[in-house]
Amino acid sequence: MTDFRESLSAPLTTPVLDGxxxxxxxxxxxxxxxVDAWLRGHLDPEFRRWNTPLHTVDDTAGARTSLERKSADVAAGRAMPFCVTDAADGTILGQIAVxxxxxxxxxxxVGYWVLPEARGRHVATGSLLLAARWAFTEVGLHRLELGHATGHGASCRIAGRCGFRYEGTLRGAMWEEGRRDAFRDAHLHARLATDPEPEFP
Known part of the structure; x- marks a missing residue:
């Protein structure tokens, strides 16, 4: 019989999710x-407006190092970053991470970003629905949270479409744009495994 603590610390392996x-x-x-897509995503002005990563990515070497860190997080069971691609031709569209x-x-x-050329196609909505289903059914999690800077209306709408209810405003919960010495408020959304799964629009 598998020990409870052993099952909780079992390593994660990245699945392929289609839908x-x-x-x-x-x-x-x-x-x-x-690496190029990761770099372009982090250099995108819209990404930088709403996100200030722990490590700045501004060149190819930095992008590769960042992806290597993500791989280490997967191996340690801390996170599962997915590359979001077009199912038909494999074109990279963005990222979704648990x-x-x-x-x-x-x-x-959970958090996500979409490359500029892929916006307006429900990429974030579709990938968030897929990642949430995986987290609830395969990992067995009970609660997923989604936070975004106040004023980010598009992210608010995506959260709502994917069943992540608005739960309140967190004061000073995120770094200000391009800074790590100042903070801004964030909206908190969350979805439980027991909540109904929304349909894709």
Whole structure:
């Protein structure tokens, strides 16, 4: 019989998730296409407006190092970042990540970004629905949280479409744009495994 604590610390392996015209797969730090897409995503002005990552990514070497860190997080069971691609031709569209995975408290946080040329196609909505289903059914988590800077209306709408209810405003919960010495408020959304799964629009 498997020990409870052993099952909670078992390593995660990145699955391939298909649905809504999308394929979610592992990022590959050795792939030039993956590194380029990761770099373009982090250099996008809209990404930088709403996100200030722990480590700044502004060149190819930094993008590859960032992806290597993500791979280490997967191996440690801390996070599951997915490369979001077009199911038909494999074009990279963006990223969705299930992060801060805590299998004791049965909790994680989700976040996403979409490359500029892929916006307006429900990529974030479709990938969030797929990733949430995986987190609830395959990892067995109970609660997923989604946070975004106040004023980010598009992210608010995506959260709502995917069944992540608005739960309140967190004061000073995120770094200000491009800074790590100042903070801004964030909206908190969450979805439980017991909540109904929304339909893809």
């Amino acid at each position: 809504h015209g999308l394929r979610l797969r592992a990022w590959d730090p050795a792939s030039a296409a993956d 992060s801060m995975i805590d299998r004791v408290l049965s909790f994680a946080r």
